[in-house]
Amino acid sequence: MTGPITTGTDLARLRELNSLSVVRALRGNPPSTVTELASRTGLSRPSVDLITQILVSEGWATVIEPTGSSVVGRPARRYQFNAAAGYVIGVDVGVHKILGLVADLDGTVVHTVRRQVAPDADPQVRLAALDRAIADCFTKTKLAPDDLWALTVGVTGPVDATGRTTLFTPLPGWSAVDPVAYLTARYPCPVYVENDCKLAAVAERWHGVAQDADDIVYVLAGMRTGAGLILDGTLRRGYGGAAGEIGALRAVRWLTAPSHLENCPGAPETISPDDKAAWVFTTARAGNADAQTAVRRYVRDLAVGAAALVLALDPQVVVLGGGFSRSADLILEPLHRELQRLCLRVPEIRASTLGDESVALGALRLSLDEADQRMLSTGLSALSAARRS
Amino acid sequence: MTGPITTGTDLARLRELNSLSVVRALRGNPPSTVTELASRTGLSRPSVDLITQILVSEGWATVIEPTGSSVVGRPARRYQFNAAAGYVIGVDVGVHKILGLVADLDGTVVHTVRRQVAPDADPQVRLAALDRAIADCFTKTKLAPDDLWALTVGVTGPVDATGRTTLFTPLPGWSAVDPVAYLTARYPCPVYVENDCKLAAVAERWHGVAQDADDIVYVLAGMRTGAGLILDGTLRRGYGGAAGEIGALRAVRWLTAPSHLENCPGAPETISPDDKAAWVFTTARAGNADAQTAVRRYVRDLAVGAAALVLALDPQVVVLGGGFSRSADLILEPLHRELQRLCLRVPEIRASTLGDESVALGALRLSLDEADQRMLSTGLSALSAARRS
DNA sequence: AGAGTTTCGCTACGGTCTTGCTGAAGTCTA
DNA sequence: TAGACTTCAGCAAGACCGTAGCGAAACTCT
Incomplete structure (x- = not known):
């Protein structure tokens, strides 16, 4: 109650907020004119003009000088977010495979690495494979170590x-290894x-079937079954994760x-357990x-846990993901x-369409969130640097 | 992606934010000097001085002229949040009782109303009793209708x-009545x-046993059993509530x-079902x-639902509330x-100490949140008014 | 080639916060 | 009791930011 209040807002912070606002107006949009940015941000044109100049001088944005345009009037200079100012990596370390994605600050994937791993591989072997996958990301995209802004690994x-x-x-x-320590050292x-x-x-919320929803229960249906929760638009980790x-x-x-699927009577004994489903x-x-019958029994068991989550959280959407989501036509x-x-109110149920890249994509998104944080903090230094000049 | 960005921050909004920051530094603290407020908000003394003057002229704060103080130096004028600028009400409409609380903007309870209601009362009878309880709040505290800033009812x-x-x-x-329509008309x-x-x-998070926690599962254990969730410090309603x-x-x-408790063998038949527990x-x-044995069986059944919530959300604390929390020594x-x-990671379990006022207190807190929103929006008018003078 | 249109660059203005200084009002000490 | 010391209140100057508005520039259309 008596603690300090951090909302002490001064002019520098205001500038920082407005710079961030301009950056957000630049990102994910086609190259924009100052006037467009001004209307998008609600700021005045001179303000946006000044901020874009700073952003350009700091390397956050690039200028596109006007070419012969088709509209009436003086063609406007266009600014574009410099997505190549940094890169992020997201990796999915699965039981069978390691999948790595490299993306620029806009989230555009520029490289993909896929490696097979033996399901019973030693943790050291798996870590080494992860390391090689990341190294491959660097060499193939000609990245310098400092170009990488964040690295997220899904396990x-x-x-x-x-x-x-x-x-x-x-x-x-x-459970005995410490991947964070291993990777931060490298x-x-x-x-x-x-x-x-x-x-x-x-x-799924970023690029999948639940982009419109803020309260999502994701159910991973595959040889393993699990769940992920997004409430109020943000990932819920829980107090202990x-x-x-x-x-x-x-x-x-x-x-x-x-x-139920593995032990379905009539299945040929020759195929592997993984292919049996x-x-x-x-x-x-x-x-x-x-x-x-096997599918019916599987769904009945799957539904108990899903119902528990739905009743506990009352989400807008339940997303069915994982390997079995390819057979959503039979499950949904x-x-x-x-x-x-089982439930009081049944939410929408949608099947994932992201395939087996979903985990790596989510890791990418988390890395991008971290990159955004970094942009916010270094945006302040950009301000003070511009003040001195 | 192309939608307008609302973060267009100008100087008026900055002033608003700083005013709010000062208000927050005033609330819940003893009367404070300008210097104290400056250090709490991170603003400079002249800024705080100006803002406090506006707040006083607008009725948000009161001045306490210095009396003979004991410290060295000139005694400081002290400012105090004017909690009497508005009042809020929180009501618990239960099966047996209606409990209403009136509080000022600091959350200090100034009046309590308690009425008995027949469990089988018609909804019209119950609504009328609710109405009389609220009317009693007005007459006993001599409030004008405009002094009430928010009204929350728990059902x-x-x-x-x-x-x-x-x-x-x-x-x-x-289920057939519309209490919001009924009350907004009045x-x-x-x-x-x-x-x-x-x-x-x-x-429980406001004044109870979970003030330190941001992720809370509240379990109501009584003749009815229910749960309330607080994640990341905010109440989770779910998409459909x-x-x-x-x-x-x-x-x-x-x-x-x-x-299990009601049907415990050996209980005298003369006592009511409610007292049997x-x-x-x-x-x-x-x-x-x-x-x-009855208690053990009851707890075993209670634990299944609690475990489902704990596994789904991994909270920091589970709070045991409701009528049976008086017997926490046997349950915890x-x-x-x-x-x-049943669980992977067991959170702390604490027993509620708020008694049967907890629902009304929570309603009060929600009303106070609404009042805060109103203060934020009218704080802007206070700014523009001060600008003209 | 001229008119019209749109954007760019620049300057003036008002508002806000911070820094620094002076006077005022107490307490402590000799 | 008088002076020194400490702390607070108020004022002025300076820096910074955002807004409003004007002339100049560049391009298209007639």
Whole structure:
């Protein structure tokens, strides 16, 4: 109650806020004239003019001198956000694969790395593969170490505040490693480690099927089952980073739900357990009764946990993601029926369309958020630098 | 992406922000000198001086001229937030009672009304009783209608955005009434209706046992069982206002959990069902095996829903409220054991100490939040008024 | 080539915050 | 009791920011 109040706003901070406002008006838009920016930000033209000049001199924006344009009147100089001022990386460290994405500050992906990893690989082997994937990102895009502004890695299992997965993880031996420490020693930028379901949820809100929603329950349906929560537009981690782990409750049959698919009678013994689910779905689609029963039982078990999350949070949208979301045509409708039976108010249910890149995309988004933070703080230095000149 | 950006900050808004900052530095603190306010807000003394003068001229603050002080140096004039500039009301409309609280803008309760209502009362009777309770608040405190800045009412059952409880409520006939429309027609101030568990959760964070926590699961344990969620310091309503209604899931035995206490063998038939729980708790405390079994079974059922919420949200604290929280000595320890069995990470569990005023207190807090909003918007008019003089 | 239109660059003006200084009102000490 | 010391109140100057408005420049259309 008696603590200091940080809202002490002076003129420098006002300038900072307005600079940020201009940057936001630049980003994600085509090259803009000063007048356009002024109307978008609500600021006056001279203010925007001054700010853009500072932004250009600091390397945040580039000028596009007018070419022969088609409109009447003097053609306006156009400014563009300099997305190449920095780059970010998002990596998905899965059981079978490592997928890395490099993007510029606009979020445009400029490089993709995909590597296979043995499911039973040692943590050291997996870390080394991760390291090589990141190194590949650097060499292929000709990045200097200082060009990387943030690095986010997605792993399976609840991640605590320090980036470790001490409670539980299906990655063998991973609970003993400290990936944040490993990576911060190698790369001179902020490093984050986050749970894969949470990242996939972030991706769905960024570029997926839930861009319009602020309250989202993301359900990862695959050989593992998990959940990620977005409430009020921001990712919920929970006090210990274990939010969404409803599957740990025995009454919720998420741990054993995929076994209905794996143990479906009639499946050929020759195919691997991982491919068995795909076989069940295609066979069920063809009309096989055993396969349809297996799917029904799977959805019934999946729905219990989903219903618990829906009742607890009352989201706007439930997003079905993970490997099984490719068979959403078989899952969505019975899942909706089950939720109608179990819940008070049934939210919209949508199937993910991001495929297996969702976790890496979410990691990218988190890295971009970190980059935004950095832009905000260095925007202040840009101000004071301009003041001296 | 191309929408207008609202962060266009000009000098008037800066002044507004700083005025608000000074108001916040005044509120909840003892009468303060200008120097103290300057250090608290981070602004300079002349700025604070100017703003306080405006605040005093607008009636937001009062001056305390220095009396003979004990410190060295010239004694400072002190400013105090004028909490009597407005009042707010919070009401708990329960099954058995209606409890109303009146408070000034500092949140200091100046009047309390308590009325009994028959559990089976018609909605019209209940509304009329609510109306009389509010009228009593006005007459006893000699308030003018314009002195009331906000009115919040807590009811049982999930409340939608319009303040109605169409999904479900134990108040007979209440799902058909529109309390917001009823009250806005009578009182010239914003009116809010909110779920009782959510309000109780807010109260625990405001004046209760969870003041230090930002992520709270509040469990109402009484003849009814419910939950309220606070995440990141703000109340979670859910997209349709039905967040926390985990009790609707049949696998969670919250609906039937209290029956273990009601149907405890050995209880005298003469006492009412409502008092039976109290009898069971006292008897269990005395060592009766049947009563202890009933309590154990009750806690086991209570824990399933609590575990679902804990696993879903990973809160910092679980607060046990409701009528049964008076018997927390019997509940807390077995509840902790059960959660340890069911959850990945067990949060702290604390028992509420607010008694049966928690819902009304939470309603008061929501009214105060609305009052803060109004202060922010009228603070702008105070600025422009001062500019003209 | 001239008129019309739109943008750019520049200057003046009003508002806000900070810094620095002077006088005022107390307390402490000799 | 008088002087020194401390702290507060008020004023003035300076710096900074955003807004308003004007003339000049550049391009298109007739």
